[in-house]
Amino acid sequence: MKHIELIQLLYQHRDIIDKAFMGESFDDLPKELVKDVPIFQKVAKKYELSEAYFEFANTMLKRVDANYRFGDYNEEIKLLIELKEIYQETTDKTILARMKSAVKTLYKKIEQRDTLINSRINDIVNDNELSIELIIKEAQDIDDRIGELIIAHSENLKILGTELRGLENSFDEILVDIRLDLIPLTQNIHTYNEKLSDFILRTQKRKRENKQLMAIANKIIKEQDHELKAMLLSNHQLYLHTFKENKRGLVKSFPEPYELKRESFLELLVKSLEIKRVEKKAIVSKPYEKSQDVIFKSINIKRIEKDICNSKPQNIFEYILSHDEIQKFKPENQEKIYAFKTYLTIVQNYRDNVVLESNYLNNVKVAKWI
Amino acid sequence: MDIAKAFEILSQGKIISANSSKYSELANMLLNDSFFEEFKETLNLIGYRLIGEDGYYYIAKKGKLTQGEQQLFIDKNKELILAIALLRQLYPRLDRGGVIHFLQVVSQYVNIQKENGSIKDKLSYFSWNKNKDDEKEILEHFFKYLEKNNILEKESENISDKYRVLNSISYYLSIVESVEKGDNDA
Structure with missing residues (x-):
């Protein structure tokens, strides 16, 4: 095929x-x-x-199976050393051609391994399905393997860089190019090691925190949280102060859209708006009351002035108080108030006709008309 | 943003996280050393302490707590520690900066509850939990509660399902660590 x-x-x-x-x-x-x-x-x-x-x-697809074992390529290196010895003995060009091909294949494998290690680390870091214990174990296994690969890679670099060189110029050129191409991959493998070690430490810390959280949560539920209370109270000056919420003047907020969609809310609304059947001839309590007539009263001050001019009273206030224009406020007990207002108006307007005495009667300065 | 505004926000008993979008302006101001020191001095004069550590800020009281304050202080911390324990039971690796989706949390809760019914006890503890049967509704309240206490924040107002975990989670984890450390030392 x-x-x-x-x-x-x-x-x-x-x-x-x-x-x-x-x-x-x-x-x-x-x-x-x-x-x-x-x-x-x-x-x-x-x-x-x-x-x-x-x-x-x-x-x-740049994916890697969880059980995939990353190769150290020691076998490929061993083969290259064997081929080198055969070439040194035979100087057979076909052996050299096989060596060139083997070195290129080795580089491709190392590059591929780099991609797969990166994918595997990302899978581990982003895996939310596995338990925290398994995640730590898997990360630890990969990290251990990376540790082994770093040692093997360093050995392989030595062989590619020194031991295989000197056989033939074109082969040396390939070795130099490949060694240059391997520099970023060498850096990567150390970065993966650091990234994974850091991830393991953080995940182990979370595992420890979770254990502590679960222990304290159970104590809180069982009301056996004396240590927590004691620690908080004895160090309260270090912790967030709980300001009491001011309930005065609080306006209940409008419900959120999702609250409105809730079944419990709808049930409540239906109950609140339940329509009750009312008999046609049912007695309805009258919600209205007949309003009372409002009587407006006013003082005809011109009439009082005219009467004062004619009568020339010796005590203007007493005269006004007894006047029938003022007496009509007696039912409301307001005759003295209106009498005083009228007294002030007249005394003000007729200064030339009024003499203010030094004495008071009923707390009002006596004024007489002249 | 000035000290008066900063006080207005922090005096509501909020923890302001440096990775909060809602309070990014205040968080940036608090990251400024001179503003932080000036604010700290001002608070010091009126009997409070400004504390900033590990990417979050809050106000603590210097003097003694009244009996009412003590109760409020204890109750609030207990509830929030329990809330974080519940979050971590749902997502054991969840931490500051992490993102969770409400609907995924509901489905995760249902899965865990099938295997371990005790998770429901944690939800039942909360004082706001009135409707103890409708789990989706309780979890909605749970998210609102975490949002109100500045532990979760919506990633975007347009995407109502996606929440970011704020740095303040570390504050409660540090309390738990201190208690457990004390226990182990004893």
Whole structure:
């Protein structure tokens, strides 16, 4: 089968392959998916995607299986050293060609490993499904493996940088280029190590905090929180002061839209707005009262002035008080108030005709008309 | 933003977190050393302390607490510690800066409750919990309560489901650590 035919086959059966990639297994499959190419494997009488396909798909999608073990590539390095010895003995150019190919493949694998380690760390950091204990364990395992890889990588760099050099110029050039390309990957592996170590420390701290929180929460629920109370009260000057909320003048806030949608609110509203049937001839209490007549009274001051001019009284206030224009306020007991107001008006307006005595009668300065 | 405005906000008993969007202006002012010192001095004159640590700020009282204040102080801290214990039971790795979605919390609560009924005891503890049967409603109240106490903040007013955990969570975790440390030392 040619490569283009393989691509066509994959495309033709894309739905089945995708379901299998999501974890589905099949009792039966088209022959070409089982016999012609090993895309599927029979496991416990069911067909599942082969490991080779998973590895290919995960690599292309930059995903990494949780059980994937990152390679240290010691075998590849051993092979390169063996090939070097054979070449030194034989100076066979085909051996050198194999060495060039092996070095390039090794670089591709290291680069691929870098991508996969990054993906795996991101998976661990963002995984919210696994328990905190398992997350710490997985992170610790990966971190330990990265530690091993750092040592192996450092050894591999020495071999690529010194031991394999000096065989042939074009091979040396490849080794130099690859060594340069490996610099960022070397930095990355140390960064992953730091990132993961930091993550493990933070997660362990959270695990410790959670244990303490659960212990104290149980004590609070059981009212056995004396230590918490004692600690808070003895150090209150270090902790947030709880200001008492002022309840005066509080206006109840309008309900939020989501509160309005709530069933309990709607039930309450229906109850509040319940319409009661009323009998047609039911006695209805009268909500209105007949208003009383309002009587407006006024003083005809011109008339009082005229009478004063004619009578020329010796005590103007007493005269006004007894005048019938003022006496009409007697039912409301307001005759003295109106008499005094009128007295002030007349005394003010007729200064030339009024003489103010030095004595008082009924607390009012005596004034006489002249 | 001036000292009067800062006092108006902090004197409501709020913890202001540096990662809060709602109080970003105040948080930025408090990050300014000269403003912090001036505010601290002012509060000191009227018997309070301004405390700023680990990315959050609050006011503490210097003098003795009255009996009423003591009760309020204890009750509020207890409820909030319990609230954070509940949050961590739902999301063991949740911490400052983390993001949670309300609907995910409801579904997580339902899942955990199936396996461990004791989680309901924590929700039942809260004084505001009047309707003890409607869990979605209780959790809505729970979120409002955490929002009111400046532990959670909506990421955006337009997305009502997404909340950010503020730095103030560390304040309550530090109290728990101090108590447990005291226990272990004893």
